[in-house]
Amino acid sequence: MSTSYLLRGVAPLGGPATDVLLADGVIAAIGADAGAGAVDVTVVEGAGLVLLPGLVDLHTHLREPGREDAETVWSGTRAAALGGFTAVHAMANTNPTQDTAGVVEQVWRLGRDAGWVDVHPVGAVTVGLEGERLAELGAMAQSAARVRVFSDDGRCVHDPVVMRRALEYVKAFDGVVAQHAQEPRLTEGSQMHEGVVSAELGLAGWPAVAEEAIVARDVLLAEHVGSRLHVCHLSTAGSVEIVRWAKSRGIDVTAEATPHHLALTDEEVRGYDPVFKVNPPLRTQADVDAVRDGLADGTIDIVATDHAPHTREDKDCEWAAAAFGMTGLETVLSVVQQTMVDTGRFTWADVARVLSQAPAQIGRVADHGRPIAVGEPANLVLVDPAARRVVVPEEQASKSANSPLRGRELPGRVVATFLRGRATVLDGVAVPATITAGVR
Numbered sequence: 001m002s003t004s005y006l007l008r009g010v011a012p013l014g015g016p017a018t019d020v021l022l023a024d025g026v027i028a029a030i031g032a033d034a035g036a037g038a039v040d041v042t043v044v045e046g047a048g049l050v051l052l053p054g055l056v057d058l059h060t061h062l063r064e065p066g067r068e069d070a071e072t073v074w075s076g077t078r079a080a081a082l083g084g085f086t087a088v089h090a091m092a093n094t095n096p097t098q099d100t101a102g103v104v105e106q107v108w109r110l111g112r113d114a115g116w117v118d119v120h121p122v123g124a125v126t127v128g129l130e131g132e133r134l135a136e137l138g139a140m141a142q143s144a145a146r147v148r149v150f151s152d153d154g155r156c157v158h159d160p161v162v163m164r165r166a167l168e169y170v171k172a173f174d175g176v177v178a179q180h181a182q183e184p185r186l187t188e189g190s191q192m193h194e195g196v197v198s199a200e201l202g203l204a205g206w207p208a209v210a211e212e213a214i215v216a217r218d219v220l221l222a223e224h225v226g227s228r229l230h231v232c233h234l235s236t237a238g239s240v241e242i243v244r245w246a247k248s249r250g251i252d253v254t255a256e257a258t259p260h261h262l263a264l265t266d267e268e269v270r271g272y273d274p275v276f277k278v279n280p281p282l283r284t285q286a287d288v289d290a291v292r293d294g295l296a297d298g299t300i301d302i303v304a305t306d307h308a309p310h311t312r313e314d315k316d317c318e319w320a321a322a323a324f325g326m327t328g329l330e331t332v333l334s335v336v337q338q339t340m341v342d343t344g345r346f347t348w349a350d351v352a353r354v355l356s357q358a359p360a361q362i363g364r365v366a367d368h369g370r371p372i373a374v375g376e377p378a379n380l381v382l383v384d385p386a387a388r389r390v391v392v393p394e395e396q397a398s399k400s401a402n403s404p405l406r407g408r409e410l411p412g413r414v415v416a417t418f419l420r421g422r423a424t425v426l427d428g429v430a431v432p433a434t435i436t437a438g439v440r
C-alpha cells in the first residue's frame with residue numbers, strides 16, 4: 001500500500017494552484033517539482049480543489065459510552081472524517097458521564113483505535129453534570145486523554161459559585177470552561193425560540209435573554225478570575241453584542257456558532273417536524289444575520305457542529321416529546337461555504353481559521369490547525385467547491401439521521417481527508433485504517 005500522496009494542482013487555502021507531496025506523515029514538499037523523485041506515490045488530480053488544514057470540531061456528541069444506538073466513537077468519527085475533520089472534541093454528556101480520568105481515557109482509546117480522527121474527550125465540569133460538585137478536573141487534565149476543554153454541555157453550569165471555582169481551577173493547566181448558556185428557570189418547559197412564531201404555534205418559548213443573561217454573567221466572572229471562557233453554540237444577536245463588548249475589554253472569551261444557527265430560523269418549526277428541535281433553539285432572521293456578522297468580524301471565533309445524533313425513537317415523535325439536537329458533521333463545510341464563502345463574506349483562509357486553526361488553538365490541540373507548509377503534520381482536507389449534492393441523511397455515516405438539511409442541495413464536497421498523511425477519505429469514500437497504518 002502506498003504511503004505517499006502527490007496532490008496535483010491543488011489550491012492551498014484557495015490561493016494559487018500548486019503540487020503538494022505528503023510523505024512519512026508530513027507535508028514533504030510544495031511546488032511544481034514537489035513530486036520529482038518521489039517513489040511509490042499515489043497521485044490525486046486536484047485541479048479546481050481547495051486544500052485546507054484538517055477541520056477541528058470543538059463540539060461533537062459521540063454518544064459512547066451509553067447511547068451506542070444513536071452513535072459510537074467509531075461511527076461518529078468516521079462521519080467526522082467524511083466531513084473533512086481530523087480532530088474532534090467529544091462532549092461529556094455520555095452515560096457514564098465523562099467526569100473521571102477513567103471514562104475520558106476510555107473514550108480517547110476508542111478514538112485512537114478507530115483511527116478516523118484524533119478524539120479529544122471533553123471533561124465534565126461537575127460530577128454527573130449535576131451542577132453541584134466539581135468533577136476531578138485535574139486528574140482528567142493529567143490523564144492520557146490530556147483534557148483541556150471542560151463542559152457540562154446539555155446543561156448549564158448555573159450556580160455562579162461553581163462556575164467561578166471551575167474557571168479558577170482550569171487555569172492551573174491552561175484549560176477552558178465551555179459553557180452551555182441557558183438560564184434554567186427562564187427555560188423550564190421551553191420548546192422553541194420565544195417570539196412571534198412560538199406565540200402563533202402555542203409552544204412554550206425559550207427567550208433570548210435566557211442565553212444572554214448567562215453569557216453576560218460568565219464574561220464578568222471570567223474577567224474577575226482572569227480565566228478562559230468559551231461560549232458554546234451562541235445563537236442570539238444580544239449574545240454577539242455581549243461577546244463583542246467583552247472582547248473590547250480584553251476579557252479572554254471565545255465563542256462558537258453552529259451551522260444550523262448560521263443557516264436556519266424558527267420559521268422551520270411551523271411544520272412541527274422535531275428534526276428542527278434543538279438547544280439553543282433556532283432563532284429569528286435578525287439573529288441569524290447577527291451571528292453571520294459576528295463570525296465575519298471575528299467576534300465569534302469558530303464554527304462548531306454540536307453534532308447531536310438521536311435515534312428515530314427519540315426524534316420521530318410528537319414535537320413536545322422529541323429530544324433536542326441535530327447532526328452536523330457531514331454537512332458543516334457545505335453550510336459554511338453556502339452562508340459565508342458563496343455570499344462573499346469569507347475567503348477559504350477564513351474557513352480554515354474558523355473550522356481548524358482557531359478551534360485547535362482553543363482546545364490546545366497541537367498538531368492540527370497548522371499552516372500548510374513543508375514539515376507540518378499532514379492533517380489536511382481536500383474540498384471541491386464546485387460540486388453540488390442533495391443531503392440524504394440515511395446515506396451518511398452517522399448512525400442517526402436527524403439532519404435538518406434533508407433534501408436540500410448544498411455546495412461543496414469533501415474529496416479527501418488525510419490524518420498524519422494517511423487517507424481516511426479518498427474520492428469521497430471512507431478508507432479504514434489497515435492494521436499496520438493503525439499502529440502508532
Ligand SMILES: NC(=O)N[C@@H](CC(=O)O)C(=O)O
Pocket residue numbers: 061093153154155180277278279280306308309324325326
Ligand atoms: N444541542 C442539543 O440540542 N442537544 C445536545 C446537547 C447540547 O448541545 O446542549 C445533545 O446532547 O443532544
Ligand SMILES: [Zn+2]
Pocket residue numbers: 153154155180232233279280
Ligand atoms: Zn449545549
Ligand SMILES: [Zn+2]
Pocket residue numbers: 059061091153154306308
Ligand atoms: Zn452540544
